[in-house]
Amino acid sequence: MPKPGAGIKSLTPRQLMASGSPHGRVYVEAAPGSGKTTVSALRFGLHRFATTDRRAVVAVSFTRSATEELRNRVIRHWGPSSVTWPHRIVTLDSLLCDLLFHLLQEGVLQWPGGHTDLEVLDTWRTALPAKRGRIRPVLSVDSRQVVIRTVDESQSSNHPSVTDFRKAISEGRCTHDNVREALQGALATGEARKALTSYFETTIRSLTVDEVFDANDLDRDIFSLAASGCRSLALVGDPWQALYQFRGARPAAMTTYISENSFATYRLDESFRWGSDRQASLTSKLRRRMPVQLPPGLAQDADVVIAHKWQELWGADPHVLPLAIKPGVGQVQEAICTLLLNEITQHALGLQAVFLHDALTTLGLEKEELATTLHPCLQDAVSHLRDGAPSRQVWQCLSNGLADLMPALAAQCCARKPLRALTRLQLRLGDDQLVPGLTCHQSKGREWDTVAIKLSTADTSALARGLDPTEADHRSLYVALTRARLNTLALT
Numbered sequence: 002m003p004k005p006g007a008g009i010k011s012l013t014p015r016q017l018m019a020s021g022s023p024h025g026r027v028y029v030e031a032a033p034g035s036g037k038t039t040v041s042a043l044r045f046g047l048h049r050f051a052t053t054d055r056r057a058v059v060a061v062s063f064t065r066s067a068t069e070e071l072r073n074r075v076i077r078h079w080g081p082s083s084v085t086w087p088h089r090i091v092t093l094d095s096l097l098c099d100l101l102f103h104l105l106q107e108g109v110l111q112w113p114g115g116h117t118d119l120e121v122l123d124t125w126r127t128a129l130p131a132k133r134g135r136i137r138p139v140l141s142v143d144s145r146q147v148v149i150r151t152v153d154e155s156q157s158s159n160h161p162s163v164t165d166f167r168k169a170i171s172e173g174r175c176t177h178d179n180v181r182e183a184l185q186g187a188l189a190t191g192e193a194r195k196a197l198t199s200y201f202e203t204t205i206r207s208l209t210v211d212e213v214f215d216a217n218d219l220d221r222d223i224f225s226l227a228a229s230g231c232r233s234l235a236l237v238g239d240p241w242q243a244l245y246q247f248r249g250a251r252p253a254a255m256t257t258y259i260s261e262n263s264f265a266t267y268r269l270d271e272s273f274r275w276g277s278d279r280q281a282s283l284t285s286k287l288r289r290r291m292p293v294q295l296p297p298g299l300a301q302d303a304d305v306v307i308a309h310k311w312q313e314l315w316g317a318d319p320h321v322l323p324l325a326i327k328p329g330v331g332q333v334q335e336a337i338c339t340l341l342l343n344e345i346t347q348h349a350l351g352l353q354a355v356f357l358h359d360a361l362t363t364l365g366l367e368k369e370e371l372a373t374t375l376h377p378c379l380q381d382a383v384s385h386l387r388d389g390a391p392s393r394q395v396w397q398c399l400s401n402g403l404a405d406l407m408p409a410l411a412a413q414c415c416a417r418k419p420l421r422a423l424t425r426l427q428l429r430l431g432d433d434q435l436v437p438g439l440t441c442h443q444s445k446g447r448e449w450d451t452v453a454i455k456l457s458t459a460d461t462s463a464l465a466r467g468l469d470p471t472e473a474d475h476r477s478l479y480v481a482l483t484r485a486r487l488n489t490l491a492l493t
């Protein structure tokens with residue numbers, strides 16, 4: 002068995018008890034920086050090497066970045082063999098795909114066209130043309146058969162047409178949302194529930210779920226099946242840090258679920274992140290819902306600037322370089338601007354643009370093509386912007402260059418010109434004191450010495466009253482306020 006890293010020696014008795022708890026159902030509630038990821042990583046390794054039982058030890062988290070962080074820590078402490086198949090650390094979405102594929106392969110569920118293996122996309126935006134409207138095509142289940150239906154939404158947004166959707170589904174393509182819709186439909190039947198409990202029983206012996214308060218009703222239902230099938234289910238999280246309300250996370254329902262299902266509970270309150278009394282006092286007051294006031298500061302005083310939305314970051318001090326383009330400039334335009342932004346963030350900050358992967362998928366490109374074929378074209382555009390060329394001219398040159406390389410893009414590039422996005426980029430070029438800008442969502446699970454927050458008027462008054470963890474916006478703000486080791490400032 003590999004030796005765990007030296008870090009284990011410094012763990013607190015509570016962290017060790019939570020990691021090594023022999024209970025079949027364990028809940029670890031941990032405040033920011035108190036060791037959620039540390040405990041999850043230790044528990045994963047302990048279970049992985051405890052027996053020769055061939056069933057998998059699995060840990061899941063909700064975002065790719067949190068999953069990556071946990072996997073890196075496990076590999077660092079327990080070595081690469083800890084995550085060799087079937088043992089794995091993946092996103093919850095990836096586990097849900099495994100469950101759906103199992104139902105399809107067992108014949109408990111039938112996919113249009115008889116597919117038992119699917120290509121699962123993050124979003125249709127990168128694969129199918131979208132139109133604004135209220136009709137959204139979705140999947141449901143009718144007598145074991147996955148079928149297509151439409152929902153009439155209360156507000157218009159971008160959706161693929163029903164015809165394109167039907168074609169893609171029957172070719173075996175879908176999105177993670179569609180996987181959830183199909184699973185949701187399937188779980189209404191006893192047969193599918195039985196098949197999934199048996200899947201957990203025979204293939205997974207230990208499941209750890211990180212950031213569990215981001216779970217929605219379907220996720221909770223899956224955890225119940227896992228609890229009946231796996232030998233060990235550990236839920237780890239902080240109700241103050243639930244951010245996924247937009248996809249149905251209900252932290253209060255998760256709390257009820259945990260208290261009604263006899264989970265052995267371990268609370269970790271001691272944080273190891275705070276390196277200053279000021280930061281320790283701020284976070285302690287926030288947790289006690291007390292009013293707080295942040296000291297003012299400039300972007301240049303901070304290692305990162307955080308806001309609720311990308312839009313607020315682009316509207317902030319031009320020393321702030323947001324790591325994603327403000328949405329709404331058009332699908333292809335946003336993708337091209339993201340490639341351009343990536344050139345700038347890599348050069349100025351050594352960081353990748355947040356949605357680079359999505360941009361490459363939208364444009365049908367491989368990452369290698371970025372460094373080779375596209376690089377000169379993007380570099381030219383950055384130089385022209387830096388030299389003060391008008392945005393319209395830069396876009397013309399850039400889209401002509403890209404259309405030469407990818408002729409299919411030509412018409413779409415002409416349709417809309419993201420001139421404001423280019424002007425905003427231009428405003429930041431030539432500044433050698435740029436500071437990265439991130440949203441609260443993207444900052445989750447990460448830490449810096451000094452963090453500046455772009456507070457909205459609502460944020461300022463929420464802080465003056467004291468934060469309420471039942472309010473989604475307050476939880477987002479709480480995540481941002483607990484990222485700094487030393488100092489949290491209000492961006493002036």
Ligand SMILES: Nc1ncnc2c1ncn2[C@@H]1O[C@H](COP(=O)(O)OP(=O)(O)OP(=O)(O)O)[C@@H](O)[C@H]1O
Binds near residue numbers: 032034038
């Ligand atoms: N017992 C300990 N002694 C010293 N350092 C520790 C201890 N436990 C955790 N740490 C360190 O504290 C930092 C925060 O730990 P960790 O990332 O596990 O917390 P977290 O609860 O997941 O944080 P967050 O809620 O912000 O995601 C890490 O750098 C970790 O290595």
